[in-house]
Amino acid sequence: MKYFRLIVANLMRAKRRTFLTVFSIAVALFLFCTLRTVITSFEASLRASQATRLVVRHAASLVFPLPLAYRERLAQVPGVTGITYGNWFGGYYQDPKNHFAQFAMDVPTMLDLFPETVLPPDQAQAFRSERTACIIGRALAKKYGWKIGDQIPIVGTIFPGEWRFNVRGIYEGKTRDVDENTLFFHWDFLNESLPEGRRSQVGIYWLRIGSPDLAAAVSHRVDAIFENSPQPTKTETEKAFQAGFISMIGNVQLLLTIIGSAIVFAIMLVTINTMMMAARERTTEIAVLKTLGFSDGLILRLVAGEALLVSLLGGILGCGLAALVFHQLDFTGGGFFPNFRVLPATVLTGLLLAAVMGILSGIGPAIAAARLRIASALRKVA
């Protein structure tokens, strides 16, 4: 591309304008990446879910528990190779605003069924052997500055009172999509502390199956067993369960997409305007180039290339900044977005969008420049 230097020289001549245009595009793409990452971080739980795990819950909703007695019957269903269970605890630390997930889990089976929560063997042993022990995710530990050996008081909203748990381990996710903002403690401890009438109730059973192909058949078998009991079940893959949860958040994705589109469109209009003004100022120059023998096609490519270059520069700056900033800041949005990081796919989409913006904003002025008639253009200025 021997004309690259000509394009760069053109851009450098109006430094202020180039700078302003590049930055306004960078701002738009920074916002695009941010909004897109809000959506992808909601979906992190989908990416972290295992195809060989099923979730069993009460058919009505998570609010209704299932009897502990289901454990034996579930374990015997053909195709099931492992089972664990637990309850959503729903407490908070010091202030109701400090909400993070707490689960009461059957500890021995849990560590076996959730291999993606990685815990050093000595910490796992310590967790297993103490009734009031808990383990917390790395991100959670960092947020509140908790260390192994600390005692964490949690106020229960579903199970009243203040509960104290000793931190015996800090787990890490095997992949970056695994949530590291949860506290796990012993289901047995919760169960024994409850009044007689509320004991032996389980919120969720997780089943491990031999292969993902068995999911439909096993789910069907499980639900058929309890169909006519007072506590019917709903069994689905972990992914479907998480997807259902995300769909409850509602139209957030649509709203964010609307806002993102409006932003990109607004900046595109402004960029089109800038490119048009830039081309208009250079009418004489283009006429001179044509006089020198530059072909219409070459002029078209030069003007369009300039717009494309400006947009791509803005794109790289905006997307790069988003990726860098959120990575550095460990941004979590007050715990709402535990996995807030810009995915490579988002950056790629952003760059593509920048290219499209460049082409759309450059095409009009480029065609006008290519069609310019030398004589009238040169006459205009005098």
Added chain:
Amino acid sequence: MRIPLVYNLRNLAARKVSTVLTALGIGLVSWVFIFTLALAGGFQSALQSTGSRSNAIVIRNGSTAELTSIIARDAAAAIESQPEIARAPDGTPLATHELVVLWNLERKNGTEANVVVRGVTAKSLALRPKVRLVQGRMFRPGLEEVVVGKLANARIAHCSVGDRIKLAGRQWAIVGVFDAGGTSFDSEIWGDVELFMPVFDRPVYQSVTFRLDEPAHFGAIQKRLEADPRMSVQVKHEDEFYAAQSATLATLLRGLGLFVTLIMALGAVFGALNTMYAAVGSRTKEIGTLLALGFSRGAILTSFLIESVLLATLGGLLGCLLALPVNGMTTSTMNFASFSEIAFRFQVTPLMLLYGMLFAAVMGALGGFFPSRNAARRVIVEALRQV
């Protein structure tokens, strides 16, 4: 002497394409600003207006939502016998005890929602004057009949009058639709609490709500009930209870909106700067002429600034026009305090439109200042000489 406003207007009209593109760009930014305000405002008002200042709600101590609360039958009876509770015309206390469960139902678009199913008493309606039937009739106590809120009616499958809906293994006839005036009750399904208790296998209520005879009596009844050894409860103003539920999400929505619009404004100011610099650049000769005619530098600065603000205000106006249809649009989200579906309407208020216009004007002023100063600093001879 001032440069006449007509000069600016004609200048904008002379460069139509450029004016329209810039105004539209700024307009979209203020549209995004109004849109996010309307989103957060609509959500918050749905929950805030749900509660009334003259009502008090009693839930179990430690619970943050009705769903996780438990009020035993005898405790409910004790609460309702307090002397500070207002009386209905027949002399009975204006109080209700309710059961709340979440039920997983299908939305009309095929996805699932956790819908609040509320068991109510005859007094529930009297305590919530905003709720009124708009279609069909009220359910009859003791029968398997329910009424649905108008947003549940619009968004949840099989929720029209005449339909039947399956809850807790039984078929319930939908006999009416109620309008709760934009409150969160609009997303709920209501039936007879005494029938719901055995059917849903719930031996306890979730909350007790009552009207105070005198608002000033709240403190006294709160103190007495919270100290009562027969129960472990907390008493709250109904409006504060619901407002607290919306606080987290509304703050998040507002924060997101502010973040997006502030950064977005930066981009738009860059765009406005570009446009105005170009406008100044292409009118160098004109500026020289104005200076030669004797207009002061201050007058030229003011004039260009006015032009920029005018352009941006035009955009703001456009943004407001585009924002008007957003008003009343329905959307839904999850109430994170209770994990239940809450549908609400976007609320565009005149104040928000005003904010949008102001926002645009400020962008215009910021984007116009430096180019205007640039214009005012021109030297006559050089400006006139330039081609």
